[in-house]
Amino acid sequence: MWPQLVICLTAFVFQGDALSVLMKWYEQPLHTLSHVQWEALCDGCGQCCLNQLQDEEDNLYSTDVACQLLDTDTARCTDYAHRSERVPACVTLTPDNLDDVYFMPGSCAYRLRAEGQPLPEWHPLRHEGSKEPMKKAGYHVAGHCVSEAKFKGDLEDRIVTWPLT
Ligand code: SF4
Numbered sequence: 001m002w003p004q005l006v007i008c009l010t011a012f013v014f015q016g017d018a019l020s021v022l023m024k025w026y027e028q029p030l031h032t033l034s035h036v037q038w039e040a041l042c043d044g045c046g047q048c049c050l051n052q053l054q055d056e057e058d059n060l061y062s063t064d065v066a067c068q069l070l071d072t073d074t075a076r077c078t079d080y081a082h083r084s085e086r087v088p089a090c091v092t093l094t095p096d097n098l099d100d101v102y103f104m105p106g107s108c109a110y111r112l113r114a115e116g117q118p119l120p121e122w123h124p125l126r127h128e129g130s131k132e133p134m135k136k137a138g139y140h141v142a143g144h145c146v147s148e149a150k151f152k153g154d155l156e157d158r159i160v161t162w163p164l165t
Contacts, residue, residue, distance in 0.1 A: 026125050030113050031095045038095070041113065043123050043134060046075030046141035047105040047162055051148060051155055062105065063158040064145040075142035105162060107139055138163030 025037055033041065049070040053061045067087060069078050077083055083090045091100050093110055104111045109119055119125060122133035134140050139162055151158075 026113070026119060030098065030110070033095070040125070041109045043109050044075060044131060045107065045134060045139050046070060046145070047139070048108060049075070049077065050141060050145060053155055053159065060103065061159045062162060063155050064141070064160045065148050065151050065155060065158050066141065066145040068147060068149040070145070070147065072145050072147050073142060075140055107162065138165060
């Protein structure tokens with residue numbers, strides 16, 4: 001009886017290891033990712049760098065008006081290392097503040113993984129780093145937003161839904 005039990009446990013452990021080897025690293029739980037993997041999970045869509053509006057029922061609405069630090073042609077932050085100091089409202093997402101992930105866009109890689117969902121088919125990690133599928137799918141804000149530094153008007157007039165169609 002005992003030897004049989006040991007064999008079963010060994011088989012179980014082996015299966016667990018084999019499963020984790022077969023899984024892509026981005027399919028692993030968020031809290032197990034290294035810092036480099038955590039950073040690489042970001043798809044670079046830039047949606048989290050757009051101003052949002054919140055109604056009385058806490059519903060969030062994206063606009064196409066971007067943070068002053070966003071390069072609107074590339075959707076890259078122009079001062080990523082100092083973004084939190086320069087823009088206090090900018091949330092630096094980490095494994096320790098995942099409660100804030102629900103303020104992120106529905107297609108955000110961190111939000112999807114925190115909810116146990118797979119990355120979308122267009123995610124750059126599924127295309128050797130290429131952002132082209134994401135652009136074609138309408139999730140990349142590059143070229144589809146204006147900087148708040150240049151914007152004059154009412155944000156309520158700039159509500160958009162991603163993906164753009
Ligand atoms: S929305 Fe999420 S995946 Fe997209 S750029 Fe922001 S943090 Fe990265």
